[in-house]
Amino acid sequence: MLMLKRRLQELRQRLIKEKVGAVWVSDAANISYLSGFTNFSETEREAYIFVGKDFAYLISDARYTEAVKKQVSHLTLFERGHKNPTEKLLKKHEVAILGIEENSLTVQEFKFIKKHFKKIKHFEISRSIKTKEEISNIEKACKIGDLAFEYMLKKLRIGISEKEIANDLENFIKEKNCEFSFSPIIAFGKNSAIPHHQTGPSTLFVRSGQKGQFVLFDFGVKYENYCSDMTRTIVFGKPNEKQKKIYDAVLEAQQRAVEAIEQGERQAAKIFKAAGIDIPHSLGHGIGLQVHEHPSLSPKSKEVLKEGMVFSIEPGIYLPDFGGVRIEDLFVLEKNGLRKLTQASVKIKII
Amino acid sequence: MLMLKRRLQELRQRLIKEKVGAVWVSDAANISYLSGFTNFSETEREAYIFVGKDFAYLISDARYTEAVKKQVSHLTLFERGHKNPTEKLLKKHEVAILGIEENSLTVQEFKFIKKHFKKIKHFEISRSIKTKEEISNIEKACKIGDLAFEYMLKKLRIGISEKEIANDLENFIKEKNCEFSFSPIIAFGKNSAIPHHQTGPSTLFVRSGQKGQFVLFDFGVKYENYCSDMTRTIVFGKPNEKQKKIYDAVLEAQQRAVEAIEQGERQAAKIFKAAGIDIPHSLGHGIGLQVHEHPSLSPKSKEVLKEGMVFSIEPGIYLPDFGGVRIEDLFVLEKNGLRKLTQASVKIKII
Incomplete structure (x- = not known):
């Protein structure tokens, strides 16, 4: 509760600072972040948050009224419905400048809202710098992920899919x-x-005389709505030289990226470059309420790592019709450098 | 494959008919519908489809290249990436009028795209009228749902959560x-x-001398990517008069809505009205690749039911701090009227 009130307060301070009269929040993860209510759909638009200097509404419909009333006390519930259209609320609070999330609001929603405001501009609700409590939740999710990985290794056997x-x-x-x-x-x-x-449905098999096969696990767990994410690639059977070579190259790439950060590099694009291999996806991503958040560690990213950010470092090499290796760990950037949150060993594992 | 080619062909015919040079598809369900590829995220934007009279691209990134190449042959893969930005493709096909999905495309995406086109307008890719094959998939999903309901009933016992x-x-x-x-x-x-x-975590209990409690099940199954959806409310223990009264009222509302359609009513808003009770949500919704699609049977809906549409009819009455009843079935509208796809009995069930 205290945390939610603080988030609302911080949002209002930013409204004043950025000279925005109010903000219309549509992104589902940001709605969870600001309301503490986590049962809205992630794929359908079931709620909005509308915050100004002297008002703060959670807009939803009768399907959620009972639950919202019980769980959300720091926001005013606006139950939109056949007889109570959202327009009513917009008319009541026609501020001069409205902030919207351009990366979430649809063109249709924008057209509906814009009639009520003189000026509309992008407003970012950043969740990338985490509090101690948030980091602790991610860490707990990672611990369960570590145990789950150990558990899965025991399950591997010829014939399993x-x-x-x-x-x-x-x-x-x-x-x-x-x-x-x-x-x-x-x-x-x-x-x-x-x-x-x-x-x-693919199954594990060992052909006589053949070498082992890669098994890649990329999975994550939610603990108190906070996500973990980890990838491990192991070899089922005896690895051949090419497999070992790829594995080593990926592991070294991860180590190079980590070292670059440890040595003070904070530019996402430069960290990608420091990994030194041609990764066909981003080197990493922030994580929190969503499994992919800011910052993005991609070669064109303009983001800069800051203390309190939690993100993955996950280089990979993929050879069509042969196999691929990805190694992914989560790290938090602290005052004294990186702290690794996923603990499962990255040493090549042969089962 | 044949079905996918036909969908593409129909889309192109509509482009010509509506004088739209090309359409930019962003909605994840529509991308599945047109490509047959179902592994893109529903919550993150991982792909687009871009179709004109003489081109049809599936735009995605290297994470999916291998899989798309194997599964999608009727669309040209455009692998966007650090070295191959989407802009390249847009520049190559700068048609005069572009169709977009205003209910899916974000303001940010719109700003990015609009530089390349003189005129942009809304273009709807409708999936509401189903083919026989689609209906058959939904029907199979419903059958598994019916079995699952029977199974759950057997699991009910004091203390279970x-x-x-x-x-x-x-x-x-x-x-x-x-x-x-x-x-x-x-x-x-x-x-x-x-x-x-x-x-x-709520558990089932029976307090001595007390009457039964409602148990509401609202769930659905995906079969070949097609969804079912069904709600049943039963009474665990002996129902009291008020519970029976609510149940009967909801069941009657459903029957009235069904009768209205059987008697020829096709206006969604009027069917809602025909149910005759004050439902705090929509009376029903279309269903297919997504659990909620067009048409919406809400009081303000302007939609009209047509042959081949599959939708739910699901009235409900909810009394805070007492309990609620919802009964939901799926129907397909055929030449001779409604056919019910969910088979579990709607007679009040007492366990």
Whole structure:
């Protein structure tokens, strides 16, 4: 409660500082962040938050009224409905300059809102710098992820499918009263060459005389709504030289990126470059209420790492029809450098 | 494959008819619908489709290249990346009039795109009229839902929690090689008064001398990416008069809405009215690749029901601190009237 009031207060201070009369929040994660209410859909627009200097509304509909009344006391509930259109509220608070989230608000919503305001501009609600409590939640999620990884390793056997591993993983996580932060990627053999492989019916096998196959696990857990994210690639069977070489190259890339940050580099684009390999996706991403948040560690990113940010470093090499390796860990940037939140060993594991 | 080619062809015919040079598709469900590729995130923007008279691109990034190449052959893959920005593609195809989905495209995306086109207008990709194959998939999803409901009824016992029922349900559905179409709502007792209750730790109990409690199940299954959706409210223990009265009122409302359609009413708003009770949410919604699609059966809807549409009819009455009842079934509108796809009995069930 205190935390939520502080977030609201900070938002209002920014309104004053940036000379914005009010802000219209549409992003689902920001609505959770500001309201503390986490049951709105992430894919459908079920709520907004509308905050000015002297008002703060949570706008939703009758499906949520009972629950919101019980859980949210620092915002005024506006129950929109057939007889109580959102327009009523907009008319009541026609401030001169409205802040919107341009990366979330749709063109249709924009057209609806703009009639009521002289000027509309982008307003960013940043969640990238985390409080101690937020970091602690992510850390707890990471710990459960570490245990889940150990558990999955024990489940690997000839004949088991990616999907079965994913189901075992889900049951393990649920027993810990957690849920997935995203649909896990379990990729066997050549499937590991697809960075976002869709976990499916492929099974583990060992052909006589052949070398081992990669098994890539990319998964995360939500603890108190905060996400973890980790990737490990192991070899089921004896690895061949090429597999070992790729693995080492990815691990070194991760170490180079970490060293660059430790040595003071804070520019996301330069950290990407420091990793020194040609990664076909971003080197990393912030994480928190959402599994992908700011900052983005991509080669064109203009973001700068700051104390309190939590992010992944996850280089990967993918060779079509051969296989791929990705190693992903979460780090928090602290005063004295990086602290690693995921603890599972990154040494090549052979099962 | 044939079906996907036909969808693309139909889209192109509409471009010509509506004098739109090309359409920029951003909605994730529409991207699945047109590409057949279902592994893009529903919450993050990972792909677009860009179709003109003589080009049809699926725009994504290297994380998906391998998979898209294998699964999508009727669209040209444009792999956007650090060295291959989307702008390149837009410059190559600067048609005069571009169609966008105003209910999906964000203000930020709009600003990025608009530089390349003289005129931009809303373009709707409608999925509301289903083919036989789509209806058959929804029907199969409904059948699994019916079985799952029977299964859950057997699991009800004093002391079990909503969350445990939801977990049992998920395991049952997974065994059928399906997944949830949305996070299920299991609501015990007073929780049933919250239309979108968050399934939680509440447990079933019977206090001596007291009457029964409502148990509301609202859940759905995905079969071949097509969703089912069904709500049943039962009484655990002996119902009291008020509970029976509410139940009957909701069931009658559903029957009145069904009768109105059977008698030829096709206006969504009038069907809502025909139900005859004050429902605090929409009376129903279309369903398909997404659990909520067009048409909306809300009192302000301007939509008109047509043959081939599949939708829910789900009236509800909710009494805070007492409990609520919702009964939801799926129907397809056929030449000769409504056909019900969900088969579980709507007669009041007492356990």
